[in-house]
Amino acid sequence: MTKNSISNLREKMKELDINKSEPYTNKHIKNKLRERYEDNICISECDGYNDLVTMREKTSTILRSYFQRKDGNDDFQKWAIIETAAMLIKSEIKTCTSCVTDTNPSTTELLGDAPYKFLPESLWLFLDLIIVGDKNHTKVSSIGQALIQATRPRMVLVPLQVGLGVQLYHLFRSEFLLSTLATMGFCVSYKEVKRFKKNAASFVSQNFLDDILDKNERLIMFAGDNVDHNLVTLDGHGTFHGMGIIAATTPGVKLNSEVKRCKVTDLDILNKSRIPIVNYRPSSQAHKEILFEDVPKFPGIIVKNIDVLWELSLNLTKPTPNWQKLMHTLHSGSNYPGKSTVTFLPMIDMYSGDRSCILSTFTFTSTFVP
Known part of the structure; x- marks a missing residue:
């Protein structure tokens, strides 16, 4: 326990009490300290940690102590000036x-x-x-x-x-x-x-839910592919083959980049980033009817002819435009939705070609569809 914490102060009050009665609560002690010392005290509060207490020195008090010891030889005055400057800087650090x-x-x-x-x-x-x-x-x-x-x-x-x-x-x-x-x-x-x-x-999955899924009028495209790590090891152990999933949101959103500072265990991370595994059973799904919505039609230029147009432009124009330049030219003046945002989602610790892994990926991503 930290010496300058509220909990430590409460224990000291309990030790000094002759009647051994229960002292004030931590919240009441903090309110009393703020009421008594006002701006001269600083209480640091953090979830999961002891509240810390430090005292602040005002500028007037520091300067008064300097003028009280101002008299003396040059060396003494030099050290007095340095010590006073250090105390002033330290006081502003505690205040600001x-x-x-x-x-x-x-x-x-x-x-x-x-x-x-x-x-x-x-x-x-x-x-x-x-x-x-x-x-x-x-x-x-x-x-x-x-x-x-x-x-x-x-x-x-x-x-x-x-x-x-x-x-x-x-x-x-x-x-x-x-x-x-x-x-x-x-x-x-x-x-x-x-x-x-x-x-x-x-908090990566929770931020994704808060920052992306609550926004309307956005297209979310999910992509899953194999993730391999340490493919070849001397003993054959320590390899990883899994399914990685990303979500591309158009137009892009500003993600919440705040990372909490609290006590997190490995079990907490596992529970929050786990994707439920759905076992693939062909017999129970073979006769199910699956219906897909119609693919939306793109207005304006025919999409299938864009590739042909770009291939012809390689021989007709100099310098040769790349694919990005072509798309900018085609969509100049149109309502551009903006840059997409790519979010990394939790991985599935299974072989990506496994049918249960594929079914689990589809089931997980389908839960985000409104």
Whole structure:
């Protein structure tokens, strides 16, 4: 249990009570602390974790302490100025940076000027004066976020360190590398990266349902194909043959990229990403009548002649247009639906040619049809 957590404070109250009565609840303690200290206290709340409490120092208090010890020789004044500046920056870090929530940093916090704007004003001004170079924003952002993470290790989860940890794990799969960099303060721990990946795997199907299926007037096309991994191994074990499924949505939608940050077990991931297996029984389905709707007719140009037109254009025009250029020319001025969105769905751990696997794929995708 963390020393500066609400639960720890409640246990201390229980120990100091002579009558050994039941102390306040955690919620009531937090309300009392906010009522007493107002803006001077910061409580970090996160689902599944202990609520953490830290105190903030106001700028006026820090400057008053500096002027009280201002007198002295030059070395003493120099150290007093440095210590006061450090306390001012630390106070602004505690005040401006948002605490850890139940959601991991999003990808938008890693792009453009977002990492630079994540820093408090005093911190980026301090680092901008020290670090030299034409393109020092990247260095200022990374070093500044590392300082924020080191200042508040249990209260803040900075975006750049999460992104770096996930990227390194994706490329090298090395626990030693992540643990070494985390010890040096350059990225999040290996445990935090594993938690991120479990949450990402757990919520992919739910995000698909929330972001795509609830939208009207969209065409969803499903595609399934074999997925093979480690086809040839020395002992013949560790191979994977399965069915991979994707969903292409037209026009495209902006997917919810928020990845929750909570405790997820392997069983939770399995239950949320499992596709029900339907056993294929020919005798029970041989005489069933299957009806298909009519294929929609495309207005305007005849689709089957597009290939012939493109083949003729290879000999008549220079430079030769590719297929993409041809489609742009044919549909110029028309109502273009926009770029499609491709979503990866859970895999089926079965041989893709197995009839039960094929039937399970069709049954799973048919559940999304309104």
